[in-house]
Amino acid sequence: MARRTTTPPPEDFEERIIDIDVSSEMRTSYLEYAYSVIYQRALPDARDGLKPVQRRILYSMNEMGLRPDRGHVKSSRVVGDVMGKLHPHGDTAIYDALVRMAQPFSMRLALIDGHGNFGSPDDAPAAMRYTEARLATAATMLVQSIDEDTVDFKPNYDGQETEPTVLPSALPNLLVNGAAGIAVGMATNMAPHNLVEVISAARHLIKHPDAGLDALMRFVPGPDLPTGGTIIGLDGVRDAYQTGRGTFKMRAKCAIDQVTPRRKGIVVTELPFNVGPERVVTKIRELVTAKRLQGISDLKDLTDRHKGLRLVIEIKNGFNPEAVLEDLYRLTPMEETFGINNVALVDGQPRTLGLRELLQVYVDHRIDVVRRRSAYRRRKREERLHLVDGLVIALLNIDEVIQVIRSSDDSGQARARLMEVFELSEIQAAYILDTPLRRLTRFDKLELDRERQTLQEEIAQLSEILSSDTRLRAVVSKELAEVSKQFGTPRRTVLLESSGAAGTVAVPLEVADDPCRVLLSSTGLLARTADATPLATEGERSNHDVLVSAVASTVRGEIGVVTSHGRMIRVSVVDLPTLPSVAAPPTLSGGHPVSEYVTLVPGETVVGIGSLTAGGAGLALGTAGGVVKRVAPDYPANRDEFEVIGLKDDDRVVGAVELPSEDHDLVFIASNAQLLRFPASAVRPQGRPAGGMAGMRLDEGAKVIFFGAVDPALPARVVTIAGSATALPGTQTGGGKVSDYAEFPAKGRATGGVRAQRFLKGEDTLLLAWAGPAPAKGASTTGKPVPLPEELGRRDGSGIRITNAVAAIGGGLGTHPITGSPTTAAQDDSDDPF
Template sequence: MARRTTATKDAGDADYAEKIVDIDVEEEMQGAFLEYAYSVIYSRALPDARDGLKPVQRRILFSMAEMGLRPDRGHVKSSRVVGDVMGKYHPHGDGAIYDALVRMAQPFTMRLPLVDGHGNFGSLDDGPAASRYTEARLAPAALLMTTGLDEDTVDFIPNYDDQLLQPAVLPAAFPNLLVNGASGIAVGMATNMAPHNLVEVIGAARHLISNPSCSLDDLMKFVPGPDLPQGGKIVGLDGIRDAYLTGRGSFRTRATTRIEKITPRKMGIVVTELPYLVGPEKVIEKIKDNVQSKKLQGISDVKDLTDRKHGLRLVIEVKNGFNPEAVLEQLYKLTPMEDNFAINNVALVDGQPRTLGLKELLRVYVDFRTDVVRRRSEFRLRKRKDRLHLVEGLLVAILDIDEVIQVIRSSDDAGTAKGRLMDVFDLSDPQATYILDLQLRRLTKFSRIELENEKSELERQIEELEAMLGDEKLLLRTVSGELADVAKAHGTPRRTVLLESAGNPVSATTPLEVADDPCWVLLSSTGLMARTTTADPIPTEGGRSKHDVIVGAVRTTARGEVGLVTSLGRMVRLSALELPTLPPTNGSPSLSGGAPLAAYVDLPAGEEPLTIVSLAPEAGGVALGTASGVVKRVTADYPGRPDFDVISLRDGDSVVGAVQLRSGQEYPVEDLVFITSDAQLLRFPAGAVRPQGRGGGGIAGIKLATGQRAVFFGAVDPGADAVVVTSSGSSGALPGTEAGSLKVTPYAEYPAKGRATGGVRCHRFLKGEDTLVLAWAGATPARAAGANGVALELPPATGRRDGSGVPATAAIARIAGPVAGAPQGP
């Protein structure tokens, strides 16, 4: 037991007297706690299942409607709205009111926002500005919630001080609880409801109206799952069905991502949508923490490139050598890019908290909306009957207006006039009062026509309203039709993708780091580079390709390196791991998906890339030929530097060709071939050239005439089916502007000669031609491409080694043969 002390005042005593009342402490605490719990449950934390609003949200929308803050009017300061709500309807702090106002204005929180906010209403990572800095008005969807309040559609209850009336529930022309969801923590219970798509929810509600005994599976054909404001993906639908059946369940939400090349040398994961209520800063912070703790590997940088124009864009840069798919799976596992949403559909039904499934939620709303439409129809019926009664009396007065005026003029006062009108014309009290208030401008012939038309329209409307109120099916059809109009006017496409299952984790089948598997590194004539996913022989498809030709191909591994040989005699190391990968193909490889060489090597002006070679010692040495006719075989003892010289060039000289001798380091069997600008071809054994170190300047390869230069250097297997391709033109024409003459000759037509000799003629110039603009020798099938990479046709091979060419259809930029190791074409 405990004592409660109260003070009483006797009538004749100035001092207070104490009165002690014995109470039970346990009963007092139970009663106080139950009152508090009931207040929190009913008046704060849980939404009403009918309009889907908590009391504070309902009071905000009602107060804004009373203030006239319609969507077609200007915004007002949020602090004004907060003050009006707090002073009239909500007996709590301004912070709670403003927080509720902000939430109803945030498009990332509400699937269909009810407040149109102007200013900083916050983001997923930052809170809103103070109420004095923001402005608000009702959103178009809020009118659907408040329209009909003046037509006796819902009950009104006193406010906290019994001075004003407020609606106990809003009319709610759409299922707001399912569309916008809800969250709240009460005493001993909580609610957490996911947003849904307006069109889908209304479709399910209309189906329930037409088929009251439908099953949950029937409704889920319309509502397959939540539709979150930020989009994203929902993985696994079993928990959703449980929630729709019992009111409790869960599902996983995933960010929407794509793996793309963010720079020519880097792959990245681009995040465009995040799970519900997850902000990019939260994701970035978690990624950095996991990277620092070494729980997350393969990430080199994270950038938030979100803006108003493009929306969310979070770029996660993946380190070279790591599989982006495996890194993405780690991100799903260790960061909020995959989140769990627990559904707990608790809402107030008849003032009592209940856990509701999908069908129960729709049933409560449909019954409520049906009652709203019925009450609205009854209100409109009363109003139209009252108006019809007045119009009928006015028509009686207009038919004999002169006598009406005489009765009024002859009466002593208004009361007498009203009584005499009622007696003379058999009118009711409202009719007589309305006639006395009649304006003289209504006493025209046209006014009588208007009244008769109004009477006919009122009778028609009354008949329709009575028919609807008398037929439950017609009433439900009206409710369904209004819902369809709402969906048509305010519906939006689904944003969230629903996935039955995430499948097997990528990390279970795909290693995190790229394996050092064999592959090919390819260089095209237009300067694109890429690597294949396997080391399988590259098919040539009969020597034809729709685009580009491969001028360099090296068999290596994914983590290996290749060397780029340039016209200034340098070799630049390139990592195969940094190159984009090409998908497997059944045709001739095309590097249209490759990356430009300039992304990996910054060559100065005047230095051109020639080809790529292997850096492995066992791959064989490299042979170089210069424009001045110098030839050199380079030993394969390459340093570990990023770039180095492989030949010492004289002033003004440049390398015109480089080739890897694949048949042996010491005793190669290939022929080395020079072709000069004056159409001289020299072939001699590669074994005739002694290997030199990188600092060597080479030896004489071909004897040049005065003013001439070598235009081609390469290697040809004398036992292979090879051809020589030459293209002639005028030395005065701009490069690439003149197609010239083109000739293809079997390589066997040219005899071998000794090194440092003059060679034999390989092309006869036509009139106006004085130089070879392009030449090539190699194994068939030979493939040609223009400067833009488009494949060009070559003429058939002829037997005349010194014959003239045929007119070419277009200028040829590069010629190449099949990739070494590939099957030969026909």
């Protein structure tokens, strides 16, 4: 271990210790630090809207020639040049400022054209050695005419360079891009605005210097944020425009859409200013995990650089998307508060400014810039005109000028003699001596005359601008209009006075368990009605699809789907799509295929739907072998599927119907054109495992092709279509017949029934049969309507050839598929939900 030694001070060393007051020193040092932060770091200048570091970046890039028509250079090169010449602070602060000016989600009008990864609302940018930058086109308007004595310059931190105290700023950058900064004892937070609106207000103020706040707010109604969204509540905006301080709420832009075939969702396309999608996703997941947010089944972030922001929030069935959206606004960053604090430097002093003051400071700055620019340009043209006048004198006296120059001993003598002989100024004489002889020709004389005339006209125009305040203001206004035309974009943020009208009833989170109907169409579509009211009047029936089954239920209830294998499968009603309002003719084209809700084995089909609750006369089933069964409603509550009939190996269910009462008839129609009707009361209810009882006696080779229920007290029809059993399915149209149901006498259960149609030559079987409420309606395999023959008086007559193949028959959406009662408004108060 080394020994540490100390060297004693020399004998002549005089120790100097100064006694100071610590509190006074701390106060002085802290004030100097505070002033430095306020004036040199955190607060923008109200004239160009830039902090010192931003101004130095733009000025240095302009001096480096990094204009929009040049190539990008590495950001580290820009940072190094700014730090070495102008900004006496670290490279991190410079690069952070550069990055922000290149981010379109941070700036309403980006000032830096960045190339590479400049970050996102959630992610940091790449390091400066990996990114490149150049000035954006809009930034050139900030430094435009900076070399024409439009602004003052000051020495840099070491006195070796100079930098502008403010930029000419041909566009109102402070209001357009806003600002944010934290100083010592004060802070600023200014909202971005729309360039077109701000310039319109500035031009109005130029024309009407006494314009009040109300007049200016007709042009600038509120902020226009880079990320769009919605601003709720404009009272705080007006307060900020009047006093410089105020708050408003920002909301995400959302739409409720059908995100999957079975679920609705909330699609978020715009978020509040300075809020990233990852922050929203994280918060939603935390709330769902903590069970503070209900009704959300899935959340996907589909954001990319091509389609932009897209968050898809899936809503569970049974929950109102509107209510879930309100919870998202209340609990997540999808709604944020923006506090306006318009603090900026005016004449080197921090001030809180309203809208009019901000516009006035900018307008005054532009007027001063244009005045100084005009004075500079006039001075330069006057200087040039003075030289041109000297050249013209020399051309008019070219021989004498040459003689004077040749006879002079040196250039000094030549200059003095030219000044004396031709009454020229020293500058004119020196310029003549420096001008090549080849320019002193007759052609150059014409050019000089044209140049002199042009210079005189420009000097007159500039003098007019400088001598007239009205003319000066007109020039400023015209230039602002050109900037607005070049860089203006439509408004992105929607402004709303409030989130809703007073007294608005809150939307319940869960869907109400209201009565509804569940419908099954001939093409296998499932849907539910919006409520229990009738669908449409007789004259408003849909021209698409027909119903084969319907059952009363509630929105949060369940129904059972019955299959040809004798299974009943539970389906949640809230999962089904809702048909349009009764104000328009309904159609099941908006339904979803039943295959989305149940899984069928090969050869199994859906034959109907039934209620899972006790009520009415229960579910009635008919099989191809003529078996009939009424199922006792003792369905298991803990199983999603179960058997409702014990079938023989070669039998299958052909029809299932929910009976409103035992007053209905059960109807069998066999392939040999026999029809049997008997009262439902003739069949006693049986448990689920039971195999049913004899319903219809069948001849050898015959089978049941239709089973249903009909209310004998209401008009009903029987439709049969005959054809050849050897023909391929769907290849023949057959002969069709429509008969009055009342023409068929009732018979006892387990009998053969009566003939429903006489076969013609080439016909030996029924291709299709149906009995139900009038009027009957035919449909193709795609659900399109197919005309049926006119009604015949004879129940056992032959059919009429049908031009188009019929795939299904039903009572249409305008009638009850079981009772046959017309669904008119007069039935709204009846006990029957249909």
